[in-house]
Amino acid sequence: SAVISQKPSRDICQRGTSLTIQCQVDSQVTMMFWYRQQPGQSLTLIATANQGSEATYESGFVIDKFPISRPNLTFSTLTVSNMSPEDSSIYLCTTRLQTDTQYFGPGTRLTVL
């Protein structure tokens, strides 16, 4: 199994600012994923983060708004840039091991005022 931690667990931010969310996995993994869960909604994949290459973004998400870093096999960051109230969501970091099971971090609850 994998244990994933995220920082911060929650934050309240002002419109127009940026927030960087950190994700740490307790083992080396090839792929890490970032999801967003807007209030009362399902999970939407933002991007896939591979170590040593550019992140792959899903339709509707762009690098300028959600830049991602993946400096090594256990760590990734997601930045939410130039925030607006519509960015208020839970942001989740996940990874998948050889067992075909996806492991989820506890999430970062972001509120933008």
Next chain:
Amino acid sequence: AQSVTQLDSQVPVFEEAPVELRCNYSSSVSVYLFWYVQYPNQGLQLLLKYLSGSTLVKGINGFEAEFNKSQTSFHLRKPSVHISDTAEYFCAVSYNTDKLIFGTGTRLQVFP
């Protein structure tokens, strides 16, 4: 396009009654299917998964699901629900890649 459809946004049911939460996915040669549960203000928890083999999959908390390739469905069932089963349930699919695509979720509300 790869997609997952959960036909029911809400399912109200009385305690000890059976329940079925429906999930359909877009067809593919190879697919992995999952059901997750999210209790209020908590993270996602894996209920069960289908990777291959027997089409009837048993999970935690008495839930089971049946993979039906011809109908491209993976419905979740429980013969007798409890108040504590009240939660949001998400069906998810992986099409031979590592990323999961989630359905819109079904809110199961169990009444006494």
